[in-house]
Amino acid sequence: MLDLLEADRAFVAENEAQILDLEAQITARQRWIDLLRDAQRAAKQRLSSYKYPVLTLPNEILGEIFMHFLPPYPDPPPLVGNLSPICLTHVCRRWRDVACKTPSLWRAIELHPSVHRLSNLGETLSLIAKWSARSGHSPLSIRMECRRQFDPISIFTSLIPHRARWEHLNLNFGSGSYIQTLDIDRPMPLLRSLTLTVWDAVGTPLPLLEVPLLRTVVINDQGSPSLVLPWSQLTSLTLRRTHPGACLSILREASQLLECRLHLWSQRTPLGGGAVVLPRLESLVFERDSEVCREFFESLVTPALRRLELPEAFLRPHDVETLKAYISKSGCTLQSLRVTALASLIQQILYRMAFRSIPTITFCE
Structure with a gap:
C-alpha cells in the first residue's frame, strides 16, 4: 500500500513539475510572440505610410510620362485594347484621374471598327464621345477607314461638331459619295494635313476654301477629283496612282x-502644256513602282532641288545623259541622288563617275 502511495506522489510531482516548466516556456515564448507582433505592427505601419516613388510625382510629370506610352502625334493609338490610353485608367484611381485630365492623351483618334473589334455602332459612338470630351480644346488628329457595316456617315458625323479643332485628317473612303454628305467643305481653321484615299469618285468636287493652315496633302487619283484643294498654299504633296497629265x-x-x-x-496620250516650274521644290521622289514616263520627268524644272529619287527606267535609254540634261536645265545643286530598280553594278559605277559633285549617291535594286 505504501508503495502505491509513494508512486502516486511521484507521478503527481513529476506532472506538476512538467506543467510548471511548460508554463515557463509558454511565458517566454509569449514574450517572444509579443515582440514579433510589435515588429509586425511596426512593419505594417511603415508600409502604410510608404509612398511609391511614382506616386510622389506631380500630376504634370505623370501626364508627361503617360504621353510616352502613345505613338508620336499625329499618329493615333488604338481606340481600345492594350495600347490604348484607356488602359492607363484601369491601374488605380489616381492614374485614372490624371489620364482623364490630360487632353493630349486623347487628341489622336483612329476609327477603324473592324480592327478594334467594336461590337456595335452605339459602342463606337460612345467611345468617340468620351475621347472628344477628354481631349478638351486640343487640336485633333483623326484617322478613319469607312466600312459600310458600321455606318461611316454616323461615325464621322459625330466628329463634325469638333471640326474647328481638326489638325490632321486621314480618310479612306470606298466611295467618293461619302464626301458629299460629310460637310467637309466647311471651315477647318486648324487643318494642317489631309490624307484622302477614294476608290470611286462620285459627284461634284467639293471646295476646301477655309483651310488657311493646310500645307500637306496625300491624295490618290480618285481623291483629287473629289475635292477642290488650295494647291498654291501647299508645301508637301504626295500623289498616288495618278496619271501624269493630272499630276502636271x-x-x-x-x-x-x-x-x-x-x-x-x-x-x-502626249502630255503637252509646256514646262512646269517648281521654284522652291527641294525634294522630289518618284515611287519605284511608278509607270515609266520620261516625258513627265523632262517637263519639270526644279532650280532649288536638293534630293532626287527615281527609278532608273525613267531615264532610259540614255540615263546618265538624260539626268545631266535635267540638272543643267533646272540649274539645281543636288545633294542626294537615289536611283531605284538599278541592278547593274557597271551602271552604278557610271553614275558615280558622272555625278562626282553629288555628295550622296545610293542605289536600290
Missing part, C-alpha cells in the same frame, strides 16, 4: 512645294 495640272498650281512624292499611273 496639279503641279502647275502648286508653286510653293518643298517636298513632292509621286506614284505615276500609265497614260498613253
